[in-house]
Amino acid sequence: MAEVRVQADSFDAGAELNRFSEAQAGAGAVVSFTGVVRDVSGGLEAMEIEHYPGMTESAIATIVDESKARWPLTGALVIHRHGRLEPGAQIMMVATASAHRVAAFEAAEFLMDYLKSRAPFWKKEVTREGTGWVAAKDEDEAALTRW
Amino acid sequence: MAEVRVQADSFDAGAELNRFSEAQAGAGAVVSFTGVVRDVSGGLEAMEIEHYPGMTESAIATIVDESKARWPLTGALVIHRHGRLEPGAQIMMVATASAHRVAAFEAAEFLMDYLKSRAPFWKKEVTREGTGWVAAKDEDEAALTRW
């Protein structure tokens, strides 16, 4: 009913979406979110994602449990990569399924908002000029007040 | 940049998501929604979807144009089936892509809300006991006031 994967390997978002959807008996609505490394400045060589093994999995599981307590989901999926990712690479994906669209959308947004600020991942940008840790955005912390 | 398909044939949501995502240069966020025929009463044999050829395509194109005017999307995809669909079949999908997650989520929800009430499709339920047209829900009309 809920699946959480933290991995260095790439994943096939389309195949994951199909596999997830097929397992959702009774769901009329499936929502997916895929996050992709963007080359904002035009000079990004890679994004390095550090995480906290052990805590990462349990923190995501807690967030997923919270989403299932708030919305009537038939299932939820979270995949999040770590390690070195190049521009265009998929960083993570979330999928949610419910009888109705509003629950599926809201749960997916909730998962994304909490993964941004409450799952122990840190992003470092590698450019030709050097490296720098991505700062947390006030707007990401503020997004949590919606829930 | 925007693709609208109205078809009787089934589609592969995962393959469509991957094809869509690969075409979105500069997008950091891709959101998809898939609608599936639910057997609510336990006796549904099929859902028959009637539409208005010609107007369907132009109405959806207008809705997609409106979403692109409201959010900075790199692309949008709408696929909607018509004809006889059995429980578990995918009815339709929407995908949106943008630099940031909030725009991609909001645009996908906007497209869904408008497709529900402003695209000329009508659903008829076929059960062992007979057939009946699905009534429009007040909540679906009310959802449009959000935008």
Add this chain to the structure above:
Amino acid sequence: MTVNVLYFAWVRERIGLPREAVETEAATVSELVEELKTREDRYAAAFADVTALRVALDQELSDFEAPLAGVREIAFFPPMTGG
């Protein structure tokens, strides 16, 4: 003038056909509806409660007070249930 009138979903089922050419001098959608209702019981039944209906003129959503001048295609149908 001659207009193509289209019916969808239960409007189509009640009237018993998906489209027909109609000769009319009606100035508005409402006037056309009144003309159709006098034709036969099945039209009167389909148009008994126009608040349960929607209308599109030349494939764009419109309303029952809209003028028909220049319109070639008129469609009547219940509220849409896509998605």
Add this chain to the structure above:
Amino acid sequence: MTVNVLYFAWVRERIGLPREAVETEAATVSELVEELKTREDRYAAAFADVTALRVALDQELSDFEAPLAGVREIAFFPPMTGG
């Protein structure tokens, strides 16, 4: 008591190691931070502004006033940037 102290992201880089065992009698996270700051400049630099830091006790987010009794693993890191 001996606790495992973990550092992530720029905290790890400033201190120069990802984890270490620390012998301490500190009653709270804040007391442990004060002890660490007296060790060497790199610790003082990493902990100069604790409002820029987050702390997890036994892999659960906590705060700097939390007691350390019974805690085996303490992690310091900047605000998270997942997703």
